[in-house]
Amino acid sequence: MKTLSVQFKVNGEEVQAEMPTHITLLQALRELGYTEVKNGCEKGDCGSCTVLLDGLPVNSCLVLAVQATGREVTTVRGIGSLDNLHPLQKNFIEHGAIQCGFCTPGMLLSAKALLDENPSPTRKEIREQISGNLCRCTGYVKIVDAIMETTSEGSKAGKRRPRARKC
Amino acid sequence: MPFDKTTATLLGKSIPQPDSLEKAVGETLFSDDIRLPGMLWGLALRSPFANARIRRLDVSKAKALPGVRAVLTARDIPGVNRRGNMPGNRDDQPVLVEDRTRAVGDPIALVAADSSETAKEAISAITVDYEQLAPVEDPLVSLEPDAPLVDEEGNVIGDLGYTRGDTEKGFSMASAIVEETYRTQFAEHAYLEPEAGVAWTDPGDVLHIRCGTQWVENFRHIARILGVSHNHVRIESPLVGGGFGGKIFMTIEPLLALLAKATGRPVRMALTREESILSSTKRHPYILRYKMGADADGRLTALLADLVGDVGAYSDASPVIAWYSIGFLGGHYRCKNVQVHSRFVLTNNPSGTAMRGVGSAQITFALEGTMDSLAEKLGMDPFEFRKRNHLSKGESLSTGQPLKNAVFFSETWEAADKALDRALLRNSEEIPKLSPKVLRARGHASNMTGYGRRHGHLSQAQVSVQFDGSAVVSVGVADIGSGQRLGCQQVAAEVLGLPMDKVTLSTSDSQLNPIAGMTAGSRTFLNAAGPVQRAAEPIAKALKEAAASLLEARIDDIILADGKAFVKGSPSVNVPHAQLVPAAAAAGTSLTQLGTLKIEEDLYPGEETAHNAGWLDYTFGGMAVEVAVDPQTGQVMLLGLGISHDVGTAVNPQIVVGQCEGGVVQGMGLALTEDCCVKRGKAEAHDFSTYLIPTSLDIPSIEVAILESGEGEGPFGARGIGEPPHNITPAAIASAVSRAIGVRVTSLPITPEMVLTALRTGEWPH
Numbered sequence: 023m024k025t026l027s028v029q030f031k032v033n034g035e036e037v038q039a040e041m042p043t044h045i046t047l048l049q050a051l052r053e054l055g056y057t058e059v060k061n062g063c064e065k066g067d068c069g070s071c072t073v074l075l076d077g078l079p080v081n082s083c084l085v086l087a088v089q090a091t092g093r094e095v096t097t098v099r100g101i102g103s104l105d106n107l108h109p110l111q112k113n114f115i116e117h118g119a120i121q122c123g124f125c126t127p128g129m130l131l132s133a134k135a136l137l138d139e140n141p142s143p144t145r146k147e148i149r150e151q152i153s154g155n156l157c158r159c160t161g162y163v164k165i166v167d168a169i170m171e172t173t174s175e176g177s178k179a180g181k182r183r184p185r186a187r188k189c
Numbered sequence: 190m191p192f193d194k195t196t197a198t199l200l201g202k203s204i205p206q207p208d209s210l211e212k213a214v215g216e217t218l219f220s221d222d223i224r225l226p227g228m229l230w231g232l233a234l235r236s237p238f239a240n241a242r243i244r245r246l247d248v249s250k251a252k253a254l255p256g257v258r259a260v261l262t263a264r265d266i267p268g269v270n271r272r273g274n275m276p277g278n279r280d281d282q283p284v285l286v287e288d289r290t291r292a293v294g295d296p297i298a299l300v301a302a303d304s305s306e307t308a309k310e311a312i313s314a315i316t317v318d319y320e321q322l323a324p325v326e327d328p329l330v331s332l333e334p335d336a337p338l339v340d341e342e343g344n345v346i347g348d349l350g351y352t353r354g355d356t357e358k359g360f361s362m363a364s365a366i367v368e369e370t371y372r373t374q375f376a377e378h379a380y381l382e383p384e385a386g387v388a389w390t391d392p393g394d395v396l397h398i399r400c401g402t403q404w405v406e407n408f409r410h411i412a413r414i415l416g417v418s419h420n421h422v423r424i425e426s427p428l429v430g431g432g433f434g435g436k437i438f439m440t441i442e443p444l445l446a447l448l449a450k451a452t453g454r455p456v457r458m459a460l461t462r463e464e465s466i467l468s469s470t471k472r473h474p475y476i477l478r479y480k481m482g483a484d485a486d487g488r489l490t491a492l493l494a495d496l497v498g499d500v501g502a503y504s505d506a507s508p509v510i511a512w513y514s515i516g517f518l519g520g521h522y523r524c525k526n527v528q529v530h531s532r533f534v535l536t537n538n539p540s541g542t543a544m545r546g547v548g549s550a551q552i553t554f555a556l557e558g559t560m561d562s563l564a565e566k567l568g569m570d571p572f573e574f575r576k577r578n579h580l581s582k583g584e585s586l587s588t589g590q591p592l593k594n595a596v597f598f599s600e601t602w603e604a605a606d607k608a609l610d611r612a613l614l615r616n617s618e619e620i621p622k623l624s625p626k627v628l629r630a631r632g633h634a635s636n637m638t639g640y641g642r643r644h645g646h647l648s649q650a651q652v653s654v655q656f657d658g659s660a661v662v663s664v665g666v667a668d669i670g671s672g673q674r675l676g677c678q679q680v681a682a683e684v685l686g687l688p689m690d691k692v693t694l695s696t697s698d699s700q701l702n703p704i705a706g707m708t709a710g711s712r713t714f715l716n717a718a719g720p721v722q723r724a725a726e727p728i729a730k731a732l733k734e735a736a737a738s739l740l741e742a743r744i745d746d747i748i749l750a751d752g753k754a755f756v757k758g759s760p761s762v763n764v765p766h767a768q769l770v771p772a773a774a775a776a777g778t779s780l781t782q783l784g785t786l787k788i789e790e791d792l793y794p795g796e797e798t799a800h801n802a803g804w805l806d807y808t809f810g811g812m813a814v815e816v817a818v819d820p821q822t823g824q825v826m827l828l829g830l831g832i833s834h835d836v837g838t839a840v841n842p843q844i845v846v847g848q849c850e851g852g853v854v855q856g857m858g859l860a861l862t863e864d865c866c867v868k869r870g871k872a873e874a875h876d877f878s879t880y881l882i883p884t885s886l887d888i889p890s891i892e893v894a895i896l897e898s899g900e901g902e903g904p905f906g907a908r909g910i911g912e913p914p915h916n917i918t919p920a921a922i923a924s925a926v927s928r929a930i931g932v933r934v935t936s937l938p939i940t941p942e943m944v945l946t947a948l949r950t951g952e953w954p955h
C-alpha cells in the first residue's frame with residue numbers, strides 16, 4: 023500500500039503520521055483518535071464528519087488527508103471543553119438541541135463557521151447553513167433556537183471575554 | 190406514602206440531559222469510538238439476491254490470505270444458528286445463511302482480519318455459487334394459495350381479528366358509507382449512527398459486546414447462538430446514536446460475538462451507511478382497507494378494517510406488531526359493529542420491524558383519512574363528526590378494553606388548531622411570498638398511541654444512597670437520546686430530594702444493572718423511571734423518618750429537597766442528607782433498594798381474542814397543519830404545524846417538546862419523502878442522497894401545546910410521548926393535502942408526481 027506522510031494541525035496541535043495515500047481526512051482523524059469527528063455516511067450526505075479546515079466547514083469524508091497538509095483542522099473539541107464551553111455548546115445543552123448527539127459535533131462546527139462569518143444571521147440563514155447536517159432526532163427546531171440564542175449573546179460575550187482558544 | 194406533587198422541586202423543570210455536556214464537547218464514546226489492543230476487523234459477506242439457493246460456498250482462498258484470522262460460515266456456529274430476536278416469532282432467521290437466502294443482505298460468511306483492507310480482500314476471495322430464484326415481492330401475491338413458499342411453515346405468520354356486533358346490519362343502517370384502500374411504504378429508521386461495535390472475551394470467559402442497542406437483554410439470544418450459558422454473555426450499550434426501533438433486535442451483535450469467540454481476540458465491526466440500509470430492518474408497509482358507515486346524525490354504524498402487512502423475509506418482531514396493529518385498527522371511535530382482520534405475510538423483501546409509532550402510524554393515516562372522507566360524504570365538519578364518535582374516559586375500545594384515564598380528544602384537537610395559528614403567525618413573513626396559484630388548506634388528525642405493553646416481564650431498577658447523601662441509580666435500559674437516563678435521574682432526584690448532580694447513573698449493562706426491558710414503545714419513562722421511583726421511595730421514607738426524629742416533627746410534615754430535610758414551611762431549620770443517610774443506616778434501613786414494576790395481565794372479561802392487543806394505557810393527541818401545494822410542480826410545502834398531546838404530567842417539558850418536534854419532522858419524512866423503493870427485494874434507496882430524510886430547510890414552523898390531565902401510568906402521572914407525535918403526522922399532512930387538491934391521499938409518501946397525477950386525473954394513483 024502506498025503511504026504518504028501527512029502533517030497538519032488539529033485543534034492547535036501538530037499531527038504527523040504515515041498514512042495510505044487514499045485515506046480521507048475523516049478516516050485519518052478517527053484513526054488518530056479524534057473520534058469526536060463522526061462517520062455517518064462517508065460520502066458527503068450527512069454532515070456528521072464536519073470539521074473546520076482553516077476555519078471553513080468541510081465534510082472531512084470528502085477531503086483526502088493529504089489535502090490537509092500544512093493546514094489547521096478544528097474539531098468540536100477545539101472550540102470548547104467540559105470546563106470551558108463555547109457559547110454554542112452551552113446553548114445547545116440548555117436548549118435541548120442535543121438528543122442522541124451523533125450529529126452534534128458536525129452541527130456545532132457548521133454553526134460556528136456561520137457565526138464567525140456573520141454574527142447575527144437570521145433563522146433562515148441558520149437553516150441554510152446547517153442544511154447539510156442531518157439530524158434525525160431533534161427536528162432541528164431546538165438546534166436553530168440554540169444557534170439563534172448564540173447570535174445575540176455571542177456578540178456580548180465576545181466583548182466580555184477573549185476568545186477561549188485560537189482555532 | 191403517595192407522592193405529594195405540591196412540594197415537588199424538580200417536577201416540571203426543563204433540566205438538560207445528563208449526557209449532553211459530554212456530547213457537546215465530543216467526549217462521548219459511541220459504538221465505533223473505542224479501540225482495543227490486538228483488535229481485528231470484522232466484515233460480513235452478504236447476499237446480493239433476495240431469493241437464492243447457495244449451490245456452493247468456498248472460503249478456502251479467503252482463509253489462506255495472510256492476516257486473516259477467521260472465516261466463518263453457518264457450519265462454524267457453535268450453538269444454534271438462529272437469531273431468535275423476539276420470543277414468540279417463528280425463529281426462522283439464521284445468523285448465517287445455510288443453503289438459501291431469503292433477503293438481500295443476509296449474511297453468508299464472516300471474516301476477521303488484521304486490517305479492514307485484508308478483511309475486504311478476504312470477502313472478495315470468497316466464492317458463492319447462487320441459483321437465483323424469483324423473489325416474492327408482493328404480500329398480496331404471497332397470500333395466494335399457490336404462491337411460492339418463503340418459509341416452509343407457510344407465508345402467513347399472523348392471521349388475527351375480532352368481530353363485535355354485526356357489521357352487515359351496521360352498514361345497512363348507514364346513510365353514508367366510505368370504502369378506501371391505503372398503502373404505506375418501506376421506511377428506514379435512518380439513525381445517524383450506523384451499526385458498529387466491539388466484542389471481546391474477558392479472562393473469566395465472559396463475552397462482552399459493546400454495541401449500541403435498544404435492548405441489552407439480547408444477551409440471551411447471543412448465548413444460544415454461541416452455545417454458552419447466559420452468564421457468559423454481557424451486553425454493554427454505549428449511548429446510542431439514534432434507534433427509533435431499528436436497534437431493538439440484534440443488528441451486528443451476533444456477528445461480533447461469533448468472530449470474537451472464534452479468534453479469541455477483540456473484534457470491531459462498523460457498517461457503512463449502504464450496508465446499514467441494505468441489511469437493516471424497516472417499517473412494515475401496510476395495505477389497509479377501511480370501510481366505514483355512519484347514520485345521518487354522523488354516528489358510526491359500522492367499521493370494517495382489513496390489513497395486510499408485508500413482513501419481509503423473516504418473522505422477527507412481526508407477530509407482536511401484528512397484535513399492536515389489531516389494537517389500533519378498530520380506532521378510538523365509538524362503534525358497535527366492528528370487524529377487524531389482519532394478516533402479516535412473508536415476502537422476500539427487507540424484514541419489517543418496530544419503528545417509532547410501531548403498528549400505529551400506518552393505521553392512523555388510513556383511519557383518519559377514512560374518517561375525513563366519511564365526514565365529507567355526510568357534509569359534516571371533520572371535527573364535529575369526530576366529536577360525535579370519539580370515545581371518552583370510561584368507555585371501551587372496540588377490543589373491549591376500558592379507557593381508565595383521561596381522553597382529551599376535543600382539548601388536543603382545539604389546542605393543536607390554535608397552535609397552528611401561532612405557527613402561521615411566526616411564519617407570516619414567508620406566507621405572502623407564495624404564488625397566488627398555490628392550493629392552500631388546513632388538515633387535522635387525532636390519534637391514540639399505546640404505551641406500556643401489558644405482557645412485559647418485570648422491569649427493575651436499583652437505587653443506592655451513599656453516606657454523603659448522594660445517590661446512584663442502576664437500571665438496565667439503553668439511552669437512545671430521548672432522555673431515558675435523564676428521566677431516571679430526575680425521578681430519583683425528585684423522590685430523594687436531591688439536586689440533579691447528586692444522582693449518578695449506571696445504565697444499559699446487562700450484567701451490572703437490573704433489567705428493565707427495551708427502550709421502545711414509548712415505555713421507558715413508565716418501565717424504567719417507574720421502578721426507579723419504586724426503589725427510591727422506601728429510601729426517601731427512611732430519610733424522612735430519620736429527619737422526623739432529629740427535627741422532632743411528624744414524618745408527614747417532612748420535606749426532602751435540594752439535599753436537605755426540613756419541616757414544611759420552615760426550610761431554614763434543616764438537616765442535610767449527609768446526616769440522614771448514616772442515621773437511616775444505623776436504624777437498620779438498607780441503603781440499596783430494588784424497585785420492581787410488573788404490568789399486570791388485567792384481562793378484560795370475555796374479550797380474549799383482542800386481549801393481546803391492549804396496552805396499559807394510551808396517549809391521545811391532535812394535530813393541525815396548513816399546506817401549500819404548487820399545482821405546477823406538485824410540491825407540498827408545510828406552512829405551519831400545531832401539535833398537542835395530553836402527556837399526563839410533563840415531568841420535563843423540554844424533553845416533551847423535543848419529542849414532539851423530532852417526531853413531527855420524522856413523520857414529515859414518512860409523509861412526504863421517505864421511501865426505500867424496494868425492487869426485487871432490494872432497497873434501491875441506499876444512502877442519504879436517495880433515501881431522503883428532512884433537512885433543516887424542509888421543516889415548517891412548529892408549535893407544541895402540551896396538555897396535562899395528570900392521568901397517566903408513568904411516574905407522577907406521566908404518559909408515553911416518544912412515538913405519538915410521529916405517528917399522527919402523516920395523517921394530518923395527508924388530510925391537508927387531500928383538502929388542498931380535492932383528492933383523498935391514500936398512499937405514502939406524497940410525492941410531487943403523485944400529486945400532479947391526482948390533480949390531472951382526479952384520483953390518487955396507486
Ligand code: FES
Binds near residue numbers: 082
Ligand atoms: S460522513 Fe461525511 S458527510 Fe456523512
Ligand code: FES
Binds near residue numbers: 123124157158159
Ligand atoms: S441529535 Fe440525534 S441525530 Fe441529531
